[in-house]
C-alpha cells in the first residue's frame with residue numbers, strides 16, 4: 001500500500017532509524033538551515049530526516065531532509081532503488097503486443113493501473129479539520145529564513161496548484177514563496193514553468209485573477225510530483241496516482257475553484273492578481289549562489305485550512321549536494337526511458353549534483369552514424385525543460401556516466417576542442433547568472449565520443465590500456481604472498 005500521507009512516511013522512516021526528533025529549542029532563522037546543511041552533507045549514517053519539534057515561538061513542528069538520500073527517495077516513491085523507476089516507466093512505454101496470454105494480461109494490467117490512477121474527489125479530508133476564512137494568517141507556520149542574505153522568510157516546499165484559464169488543465173509545481181506579510185507571498189514561478197504559463201493565459205484572455213491553492217505536505221509521491229518536469233498536458237496528480245498505485249484523494253477548496261490533496265498538512269488558498277508584480281528575492285538558491293531580486297507575481301491569501309496538529313515540511317537548497325539533488329535523481333531515472341523513446345541511441349545519463357540540474361548533463365550513446373552526438377545534443381535541447389541545459393557532454397556507450405572521474409578522463413582525452421565543441425544559443429534558466437541577458441544565452445555541447453571513420457577521422461584511434469586477464473588472475477592469487485595489504 002502507498003503512503004497515505006506525510007505522517008505515514010515519517011513513521012516508516014522512524015521505524016528504520018532514518019528520522020530524528022529534535023526536542024531542544026531551535027531558531028527558524030538560519031539555525032535549522034545550518035543544522036540540516038551539516039546533516040545532508042555529513043557521513044551517510046548521519047544523513048537522516050529531521051523533525052524539529054520545538055521551533056522557538058511555534059507549536060507546529062518542521063520536517064526537513066525527508067528525501068535527502070537515495071534510499072529515502074526510493075522509499076518515498078515506493079521502489080527499492082531509484083533505478084527501478086526507469087524499469088517501471090520503460091514497461092509502461094513498451095506498447096508492443098506480447099506473444100503469450102500471460103504477458104498480454106500483464107500488459108492489460110499495466111494499462112488498467114494508469115486508468116485507475118486518476119485523482120478522486122472525496123467529500124472531506126484532514127487538510128480541512130480547521131478552516132480559517134475570516135482572517136487567515138501565515139503567522140502560525142514556522143516558515144524558515146534560510147540564508148543570511150535572503151530577503152526574508154520563504155516557504156520552500158509547496159505544491160502550487162493552478163488551472164489553465166482556457167483549457168482547465170491542472171498544473172502542480174514546486175515554486176518557492178517569499179513571505180511579504182501574513183497574507184501575501186511572492187510567487188516565484190519561472191517563466192518556463194506551468195504556473196507562469198497559466199498566468200500568461202489569464203492575462204491574454206483579460207482575466208483579473210488566477211485562483212491558486214498551495215498545499216504544504218502530502219503523501220511523499222505527490223510531494224515529489226510538484227518537482228517533476230511533466231509536459232503541460234499531463235496532470236501531475238494523475239502521474240502521482242500512477243506512481244503510487246492509487247489515485248490521489250482530493251477535496252474541494254473552500255474559497256477558490258480548485259481541488260487540493262485531502263491528506264495535505266496545511267493548505268493556503270488564494271489568488272494571483274494578474275496586474276500586480278513585486279520584487280522577489282534575493283534568495284540563497286540551489287545553484288549555491290543567491291538568485292538576484294526580480295519582479296514576480298503576488299499571491300493573496302483568502303483561506304487557510306489545515307489539520308488540527310499540522311507538520312510543516314520545508315527544504316533548504318544551497319551549495320550542492322542538498323536534498324533537492326535526490327528529487328532530481330528520481331526525475332532523471334523516471335525520464336530516462338522517455339528520452340530513450342525519442343532518442344533511441346541514448347544509453348544512460350547523469351546530472352551530477354555540482355551541475356545543479358541545468359548546468360551539466362552527461363549522456364552516453366550508441367554511435368552509429370556521422371553527426372549522431374550532435375543530433376543527441378540538439379534533441380535534448382528541444383525536450384521540455386531540458387531546453388535549459390547549459391552543458392551537454394556526450395560519451396560512448398561503455399562509459400559509466402555516473403563516474404565523473406571516468407568521464408573527465410575520457411572526455412578530455414577524446415576531444416579536439418577545435419572540432420568537438422558545439423556552441424549554440426537558446427533559452428536559459430531564470431536562475432542562470434552568467435548570461436548577458438536574463439533567460440537567453442550560450443550552450444555548450446561536447447562530443448567526447450571516440451572518433452573514427454564515421455567522423456572522418458583517418459588517423460588510428462589508440463587502444464585503451466588494459467592488463468591481460470591471465471596476469472590479473474595470477475597477481476590476485478599471489479596477493480597475500482606479496483604482503484602488500
Ligand SMILES: Cc1cc2nc3c(=O)[nH]c(=O)nc-3n(C[C@H](O)[C@H](O)[C@H](O)COP(=O)(O)O)c2cc1C
Nearest residue numbers: 172173174175176188189190193194227228229324
Ligand atoms: C526544492 C525545490 C524548489 C524549487 N523552486 C522553484 C522555484 O522557486 N521556481 C521555479 O520555477 N521552479 C522551482 N523548482 C523547480 C520546479 O519545481 C520544477 O521545474 C517543476 O518541474 C515545475 O513544475 P512545472 O513543470 O509544472 O512548472 C524547485 C524545485 C525544487 C525541488
